[in-house]
Amino acid sequence: MAVHLSSALRRLAMGLSINNPYTDEIRQNFPQAFDQAVLLKPVLENQYQIQMNEDELAFISLHFEAFFERHSEDARLSVVVVCSSGIGTSQLLGQRLAKTFAQELRITRIIALGELLATPIKESLVISTIAIKGLSVPVIEVSPLLNRHDIGIIRQMITEQPTPTNHLVALLQPELTIVTQEQLTDQGAIELICQRLIDQGYAKPTVVQAALAREALASTALGRVALPHADSQLITKPAIGLLIAPQSINWQHNDKVQLVFFMALNETVHGQMRAIYHDLDQLIETPRLLKQVAQASDGTAALAILAQLNQKN
Structure with missing residues (x-):
């Protein structure tokens, strides 16, 4: 990464940038790595007086992903x-x-x-x-x-080995699942689900501002799914809040989001991060389940559908 950053910083200092034709694929396939690159963005911009776009962030995220792969557990x-x-x-x-x-x-x-x-x-x-x-x-x-x-x-x-744990569903709770027909903005959706997390004792009140600030750095939308989050220090106990909007939410970059998974995670689930994001990736790659969850009548029905992830055929 140091070699890549050295070249990128020189290029950006001269006002140059390169196109990354795989930015959208990298954002969708490696959301955890892309998020680490986004968090690095303000540090680099402030220290080197440059502006980084998502194409540059996508290149950096590949280095984070390579690190995660080297340190991930082998499920075989x-x-x-x-x-x-x-x-x-x-x-x-x-x-x-x-x-x-x-x-x-x-x-x-x-x-x-x-x-x-x-x-x-x-x-x-x-x-x-x-x-x-x-x-x-x-x-x-x-x-x-x-x-x-x-x-x-x-x-x-x-x-005959036991079915793998569904790490995504394990962190979802019916009381943290909201189904709404209301026309929401991305900010309104984040505020609504954060307030539910606060009311239920999963997050501190400042989580709303922190989540909106993170979203301002780069959109967390991946097609029909968005994954907003905030600093882990603001999470009192780990959970994933889910907001279902069948009418779609106009997110950044004109994405039409129907499912908002608020990733209220802290250090107590640090070792499960890869598995959690793996389950999310499986969901995003399964349009049938996405559609069914988006049409769920309530939280209990939505979680029952999501429980189908990782089930053996």
């Missing part, structure tokens, strides 16, 4: 591969597993049976070429050649 099942010797056949098996289940399994160790029995098992699953009993984690016995039958058994095991 962790696996230890075992055979009688730990050499040859297990290496072959490990390679075939990695190729066949690249998106589902993360192989942490390829070892011999003796080593497995002598060390704690931290993995979620043991895949072995020999029979093993009495372990605290599931064991799947397979051929070193990983035939179709073996693949079928492993896929069944993966399918």
Whole structure:
């Protein structure tokens, strides 16, 4: 990022800017990273006397996203591969597993049976070429050649794993969900949902001004969805407020927003941030659910629809 910023600052100091053809896609796909770039904007502008547009912010946000990716948790099942010797056949098996289940399994160790029995098992699953009993984690016995039958058994095991937690719904509350037919501006929508958060004890009174100030830096609208928020210090307990406006709200950049998710998050959910934004991205990429939520009659109905996120088919 330092190299990129050095070049960008020199360019902007001369009044030059470059077009980013992927700005809209970056804003939608990496909202958390884009928000970090937005928060950096006033610092850079004040210190270097420059003006940064959203194209420049989108480039910077890619560096934040790369950092988040490097430090994100791997959601794949962790696996230890075992055979009688730990050499040859297990290496072959490990390679075939990695190729066949690249998106589902993360192989942490390829070892011999003796080593497995002598060390704690931290993995979620043991895949072995020999029979093993009495372990605290599931064991799947397979051929070193990983035939179709073996693949079928492993896929069944993966399918039977618990459904991932819906982090988005876990932070939504019926009392923080508003359905309105009123014609609102973006400012009016933020004020309405912030007041609900304040009244219910989730945020401090100054959250309204802080959220409006953040929105003034750059729009949080992503098509039909907006994600306003404020400084985490103003959040007394984490939650996500939801305002549903079937008639649409005229947001910045002429976006027609129907769902406003106010991200009232603080440090107590810091470790869940990536998962929360992942669920939001899943929602944005599912027009059917977006439409259903926008047409929900009340908060309870809306949350029931959102609960369909992450459900296995």
